[in-house]
Amino acid sequence: MSNGGGAGGNRDRGSSNGEGGGSGGVNGGNGLDIDGLIDDPATRIIVCCGSGGVGKTTTAAAIGLRAAERGRRTVVLTIDPARRLAQSMGLTELDNTPRPVKGAAGPDGPGELHAMMLDMKRTFDEVVLAHADPERARAILENPFYQSLSAGFAGTQEYMAMEKLGQLQATGEWDLIVVDTPPSRSALDFLDAPGRLGSFLDGKIIRVLMTPAKVGGRSAMKFLNVGMGLLTGTLGKIFGAQLLTDLQTFVAAMDSMFGGFRERAEGTYQLLKAQGTAFLVVAAPERDALREAAYFVDRLAADQMPLAGLVLNRVHGTGAPQLTAERAQAAAQALEESSAENGGDHGAGNGAGNGEQHGTAEGAGSGAEREARQGAAEALAAGLLRLHAERVEVMGREQRTRDRFVSVYPDVPLVEVPALAGDVHDLDGLRLIGRQLAGGSDR
Ligand SMILES: Nc1ncnc2c1ncn2[C@@H]1O[C@H](COP(=O)(O)OP(=O)(O)OP(=O)(O)O)[C@@H](O)[C@H]1O
Ligand SMILES: [Mg+2]
Numbered sequence: 219m220s221n222g223g224g225a226g227g228n229r230d231r232g233s234s235n236g237e238g239g240g241s242g243g244v245n246g247g248n249g250l251d252i253d254g255l256i257d258d259p260a261t262r263i264i265v266c267c268g269s270g271g272v273g274k275t276t277t278a279a280a281i282g283l284r285a286a287e288r289g290r291r292t293v294v295l296t297i298d299p300a301r302r303l304a305q306s307m308g309l310t311e312l313d314n315t316p317r318p319v320k321g322a323a324g325p326d327g328p329g330e331l332h333a334m335m336l337d338m339k340r341t342f343d344e345v346v347l348a349h350a351d352p353e354r355a356r357a358i359l360e361n362p363f364y365q366s367l368s369a370g371f372a373g374t375q376e377y378m379a380m381e382k383l384g385q386l387q388a389t390g391e392w393d394l395i396v397v398d399t400p401p402s403r404s405a406l407d408f409l410d411a412p413g414r415l416g417s418f419l420d421g422k423i424i425r426v427l428m429t430p431a432k433v434g435g436r437s438a439m440k441f442l443n444v445g446m447g448l449l450t451g452t453l454g455k456i457f458g459a460q461l462l463t464d465l466q467t468f469v470a471a472m473d474s475m476f477g478g479f480r481e482r483a484e485g486t487y488q489l490l491k492a493q494g495t496a497f498l499v500v501a502a503p504e505r506d507a508l509r510e511a512a513y514f515v516d517r518l519a520a521d522q523m524p525l526a527g528l529v530l531n532r533v534h535g536t537g538a539p540q541l542t543a544e545r546a547q548a549a550a551q552a553l554e555e556s557s558a559e560n561g562g563d564h565g566a567g568n569g570a571g572n573g574e575q576h577g578t579a580e581g582a583g584s585g586a587e588r589e590a591r592q593g594a595a596e597a598l599a600a601g602l603l604r605l606h607a608e609r610v611e612v613m614g615r616e617q618r619t620r621d622r623f624v625s626v627y628p629d630v631p632l633v634e635v636p637a638l639a640g641d642v643h644d645l646d647g648l649r650l651i652g653r654q655l656a657g658g659s660d661r
Contacts, residue, residue: 248629248632249632250526250527250529251657252652252655252656252657253284253656253659255496255526256281256288256394257288259393260493260494261394261496262392262395262494263383263394263395263396263494263495263496264281264395264397264497264498264526265399265490265497266396266397266398266399267399267497267499267514268399268500268501268507269401269501269514270402271401271502272501272507273500273529273531274500275296275297275298276303276642276648277498277529277531277655278294278295278398279296279299279303279307279333279398280648280649281294282294282333282394282396283319284652284653284656285329285331285393285394285396286319286323286329286330287327287331287649288329289328291330291392291393292329292332292392293316293333293391293392293395294307294332294334294398295334295382295395295398296334296336297379297401298401299398300643303644304335306644307319307645308320308333309333309334309335313334314337316333316334316386317334318330319331319332319333336382338375338378341381341385344385345482346358346359347359349482361468363468375400376399376400379400380483380486380490381482381483383486383489384482384485384486491523495523495524497518497524497526498526498527498529499511499514499515499528499529500528500529500531501528501529501530501531502531502532503530503616503619504619508622511528512623512627515528526631527631528627529632529635530620530634531635532636532637533620533634533636533637534609534636534637535636536606536609536610536613543607543608543610543611546603546604547603550599550604550607553597554596554597554600556593556596557592557594557596557597557600620632634654635654636654638650638651
């Protein structure tokens with residue numbers, strides 16, 4: 219595990235002592251105790267949120283696996299996981315129910331990992347079926363408006379993720395539910411989802427839909443053109459005169475089950491606020507990403523959602539933390555000068571060419587060849603030193619970004635997870651991330 223040292227160092231790398239390796243306080247912030255969180259039987263739901271592409275799905279899966287291997291009966295609800303990661307958890311198709319993950323947690327241990335991918339459309343169907351009598355449910359499910367709505371309405375995925383969470387929680391089967399969240403363009407979509415669905419059904423749109431249906435075709439079409447692009451054009455052409463009838467049927471049917479819908483959305487929203495729920499905000503150590511994370515932290519606070527802490531994911535480290543960028547640059551320059559003296563600018567290229575031409579004489583190479591080889595080695599070393607210098611500069615930038623966040627949010631617990639060399643696409647990768655989330659602990 220080549221990154222282990224880097225991670226420990228990352229976590230504790232205060233600006234003064236680099237890879238201190240000491241335990242305890244991160245400079246200016248507190249460490250996020252992931253094991254404490256997942257081991258606590260009172261923790262029942264962990265929600266991983268954050269902006270797009272930062273590692274929400276990876277974090278959710280890694281936490282789920284770690285919790286399972288530490289003895290909890292865990293389910294992970296993922297949303298659009300990368301294909302290889304999904305396969306490694308045995309998720310080959312959207313089937314909307316949790317499946318046991320092979321190879322996660324021992325067969326004899328108390329812990330278990332189950333995983334599922336959210337099927338948005340099917341979850342929406344389940345909601346309809348749960349709230350309408352069978353005949354009405356069928357009318358809704360077959361209605362073209364419903365079909366467009368359930369597939370495309372902005373916020374549907376967020377809402378359905380919450381709906382699924384509510385369903386999983388209601389079974390009472392799980393010690394711990396770890397929830398991934400959709401890559402919303404706006405981080406707020408996720409928290410807004412229950413309210414948004416409520417306002418869709420309760421508010422303006424439904425009133426407008428009902429009104430033109432009563433007063434006749436012309437104003438209805440006017441609304442449709444203005445208000446709901448999906449109803450114009452294609453759908454209008456396909457369904458023609460049938461359109462308004464369908465619309466009316468749909469609205470009436472939705473309206474009749476609306477009470478249940480809203481109640482449910484509100485119930486799930488309350489569940490998010492409840493004791494036993496913990497939010498983790500995942501972010502990359504970059505300015506824009508952390509700015510969004512800050513916004514998220516504020517929003518969670520405003521909604522009184524329980525924030526457990528911030529996961530700073532894909533933090534860069536180095537195997538040679540004691541070598542500063544300046545020293546590496548200076549050494550690179552010295553080497554390049556020496557390399558130039560040893561063979562000029564063409565030293566490296568010629569060195570290789572000569573070597574080939576005089577393959578048999580390699581061992582007893584002339585002084586000139588030796589110098590050329592040395593020149594090439596020096597040029598290579600100089601290149602590596604410059605790469606190191608760049609890496610150290612990236613680390614410095616990341617650390618300053620992180621420190622700024624910590625200075626504004628000193629009370630938000632934080633953990634850093636190093637950038638691994640490749641993608642995280644199997645259980646071993648998830649285990650490694652889990653260990654880093656726990657501050658490098660193997661226990
Ligand atoms: N610490 C890490 N080191 C290396 N690769 C990582 C790390 N964390 C995540 N990745 C990789 O980054 C990519 C994005 O991660 P992930 O899918 O978890 O992000 P996400 O926040 O869920 O994205 P989206 O918003 O699109 O759902 C994946 O390929 C994943 O393997
Ligand atoms: Mg994701």
